[in-house]
Amino acid sequence: MELFTEYGTILIILAGAFGFFMAWGVGANDVANAMGTSVGSKALTIKQAILIAMVFEFAGAYLAGGEVTSTIRKGIVDSDVFIDSPDLLVFGMLSALLAAGTWLMVASFMGWPVSTTHSIVGAIVGFAAVGVSTDAVNWGKVSTIVASWVVSPVIAGTISFAIFRSVQNLILIQDNPFERAKKYAPMYMFAVGFLMAMVTILKGLKHVFKDFGVSLTFGESIVWAMMFGILVAIIGTFLLSRVKRNEELEVSNRFANVERVFAVLMVFTACSMAFAHGSNDVANAVGPLAAVVNVVSSGGDIAAKSSMPSWILLLGGAGIVVGLATYGFKVMGTIGRKITELTPSRGFAAELGAAATVVFASGTGLPISTTHTLVGAVLGVGLARGIGALNLRMIGSIFLSWVVTLPAGAGLAILFFFFFKGVFG
């Protein structure tokens, strides 16, 4: 197509810039929410949290982010409608990125509820339904995604509830909680390692394996994931062996030493949280960018099969790291200071429940909100009588986030869509 030969480079540079902008927003705001619980319960310092976030966000995006990226890239819109007019898809994805990024900026500035996932999904549905035609939206997929927004906090809450109950029964209600905690913590570490490895093997490394002619059966995948889990548990056991009981701490709180054991465990769940977040949320920035690059580089052939160039993921990862370094650390500090009532034994249960849910959603290709999932997980721990006081008004603000962010993202996307169409079309 003439448009792509003439303006191809400019379009890709624009998409790259907008994608980077989105990724920056994810790093500045979203990551802080995902990691704030670890900072708040003092299991990690801000520096450690940022370091973990940088490594595991990237690993999550690279190893397990493919499914969600492909949903954002081509799952929400119906590709068939764009076969004759690939330019509309390019303009649409550009405007979706710009709209979501702008909305996130405005909302963060005003202190309104912001969810990257909702902004980008709203924006894509908006440009496709209004800018092109209602047939251009894959409504079946969109309704699945919307349903997953309701289901994911509930599932996370259920898992966290069960995890915290198991902690109570195995450790906290016993006579010797400290010894018990040291004995059982590696089990939870195993679960963390198994979970990340399983999703990575089943979803992320599929293409890598194919390239090398390796194929694993489901059973073999489980064995490999278990081996990774055991490795993680061994590392954890080594770290735990350095936690010695300090009687002085028990004067004011008899569980102070037990919490120190859980603080070690929380380092692992923080890694899994960052991994899960990366696997789900980086796609919000990278997905539309991948769509634009794909169409432009194939000269407008929507159906052309092409793998995602690795520089796109790198750009997404870099955006997140820059966002974290420039602004995210501030947000993380604020959040950490505000969450003082959450102790590691609860924080770990909430993080593990949320991470499991998000990673599962990533494997299924569903873009969900990590923050909302984490809220559900914390409420689950609260239902097990684990947390001093939770503010239920937050649930109202989640609903509000859906009601406000979806139309706002959509409206801005429509506006930008007609603007790009006017400039380039």
Place this chain on the structure above:
Amino acid sequence: MDFSNSISNLFGKSPIKPLQEHMALVVTCASHLEPFFEAVIANKWSEAGGIFDTITDDENQADDLKKQFRLNMPKSLFMPVSRGDLLGILAQQDNIANTAKDVCGIVLGRQMDIPSSLQADFIAYVKSAIETCEKARKAIDELDELLETGFTGQEVKFVKKLIRDLDAQEQKVDKRERKLRHRLFKMEEDIPPVHVMFLYNVIDNIGAIADTAEQVGNQLELLLAK
């Protein structure tokens, strides 16, 4: 409406610590009763007045804590224990300080004379009432550990034992009260009637302090029931 999206808005301020701080203050307030009555018996009224001022200060401070506590308890808070039970405990705790102040106010205002044959028993009675408050505070101090275990297991047994101790202590106070009233009854004829009336009143009120402390324990037991 709070629009902010950050996860930190999910966490309210836990009511446990403020409740414990309030209890500590209230028990300090009650424990001033011992030096107060010693000063009264020794006829050192200016010293007694000074102690009364301290009690009043503590009581005011406890009132402030109580108000703050209530302001931090909106209905939208989701807690592992019922909001009503916590507010009930708070009200009982506050009564301890109020009654302590009232007793001192009456004794100081009327410059009451405690009959010399009753003095030793009287001080012992006051001490054991204060001891009841201390035991109630010990039980309330376990609330953070209770929260840690999610109100289950060994910790519940431990707190139940503390509450049994508290009940036993209150019964000791009751016994002393009966004895004191009986001895006062025997010597009623020799003391001006109005003065006798107020002596009974003071004895009653000190008993009420121990009673209220026991009530705090009983309310705490309600939290343990699932």
